[in-house]
Amino acid sequence: MLGKKTDTSGEGVQLSLVITPFLDVAFQLMAFFVMVYNPAPTETHFDGKLLPYAKADKPPPPPTPKIGNKDKKDDEPPKIDEEPKIEAPKDKEPDEKELKTNLRIIIKAVGEADGLPKAKEKEEVDIGFRDGEPKEITLHLPGVAQREATAIWVPPPPEPLKPGDGKKRFEQSLAPLLTKLKEIRDGPGGAEVTVSIDPAPNLKYEYFIRMYDVCKTAKFKEINFHAPQKVP
């Protein structure tokens, strides 16, 4: 890169490449990139399709919409979901097809209804569960009557609990849940089973995603999630 002094005619002509500006620019570029450098997060996503509401010609009241991940082709007609809420009205039972093919996972969460104070940021609470943490997971299995729920995790007997116990117990309950889901998936008619996740409105999103994760791990093709029952 650098030239040398060369003596051509006795007057000593200096032919050297001046690299100082080049170095300056190179360092400026480097400083710029060091400042804006931001390592890409290991972000990924669940994807799915939004199912539209029932068309206007359907009788009121509008059905509870649900949002699912079913991979549908674009030329498929839009799916209209008229599935009842989990607390089905007494005069309306879920239809037979739904009972046979739909597995519903209900997640209840601790909230103000339980008489607990709302947990604030960095606030230690002397009870095991915090607002929005799950407290109960039950399944309504395909082919079983709507009211017959299989408990995967039920509230423990009253005992002194430490902060964080709710999360720990939730994590522990995921293993038996996954085993059960795989049993259903690999059992007779398992390929046709759809899963509906029905979380409590105040459930923290983190737990919802963990539940979705478990359903994905169990290799269910269609996983839907329901409208919240009521917003607190």
Added chain:
Amino acid sequence: MHGGGDGDDNLEINLTPLLDVVLQLIMFFMITVNFVAREQFNKAIELPKSQSITAPIDQGPDNFVYLNVDKDGKLQVRDSTLAPDKLQGYVERERKTLERTAQLIGKTGPINIVIVLRADKDARYHQVWDALKACMDAGYERWQLRVLKDVAKQ
């Protein structure tokens, strides 16, 4: 920089290795630099982790509309907070703008626009649901729920 003395003794610092290293560093940063809008990478949003998803982000759709839900359930779009009742109008406007832009650059046929929801792990389910429902009402068909890869457990 040049030494004195008799004869042709040139005492110069050899800058070639320094330049090599600097250029390599520049190349590294150029390759790994990630220019994203704040709405696509809002550090205030702590995404939940997923153990089952390993695939990279699908860049197939024509365009994305980003929605961030922070831990208090507030909607963050373009560095500002959006009232929940304004969301549907916002996503409708975004869709029309993106469709017009696509037409201007000569794209024909339906434009595939996907809602990207980046919700904090402490946001509540009904807040996430409300955001998706507003998008559903605005005519969007596909969504992506962004999560972090739980590399430690995979």
